[in-house]
Amino acid sequence: RMLDGHLPEEAAARKKHKPDFEVLLALPPDAKNPNGTLLALGSGSKPNRRRGVIITLAADGKALASHTLDLTPLFAPLDAKLKETNVEGAAILGNEFLLFQRGNAGAAINAIVAYPLEATLKFLADPTLALPAPDIRKVDLGAANGVPLGFTDAAALPDGRIVFSAAA
DSSP, X not given: OOSOSOOOSSHHHHHHHOOOEEEEEEEOOOSSOTTOEEEEEEOSSSGGGSEEXXXXXXXXSOEEEEEEEEOHHHHHHHHHHHSSOOEEEEEEETTEEEEEEXXXXXXXXXXXXXXXXXXXXXXXXXTTSOOOOOEXXXXXXXXXTTEXXXXXXXEEXXXXXXXXXXXX
């Protein structure tokens, strides 16, 4: 269980309060976490969806512990540039921590948001640290039958490329 508490049973109330975790990303091992950690990341679309959970892993891959982070500083720069924040995927590629922003119907701006990896890992370990401004790269994914395509997930491949999925 990543978060304490319970969600409402009624569908509309449940949707309004759910954390909306969109990303589960393996973070590299470090001195404190030699087996690595996982980052569960919300979409950033609402205040309750700007949380993340760091899950510490054992050598066999089992979860040892988890803690919740307020990731508002990670999402805030997207608000001004992209109108409606809606992160659907993330990946680590080289020295970059990448977020994949899905454009919504009213503001169909898809983007890859790049933060420096080292600074992002330090921020995730200590959210009181400042993050540098991200490089926001708008991406035109085209349309299907007149409906704009939007990112739905992404992953880094071992050969240094990114694979992503998109939907109309």
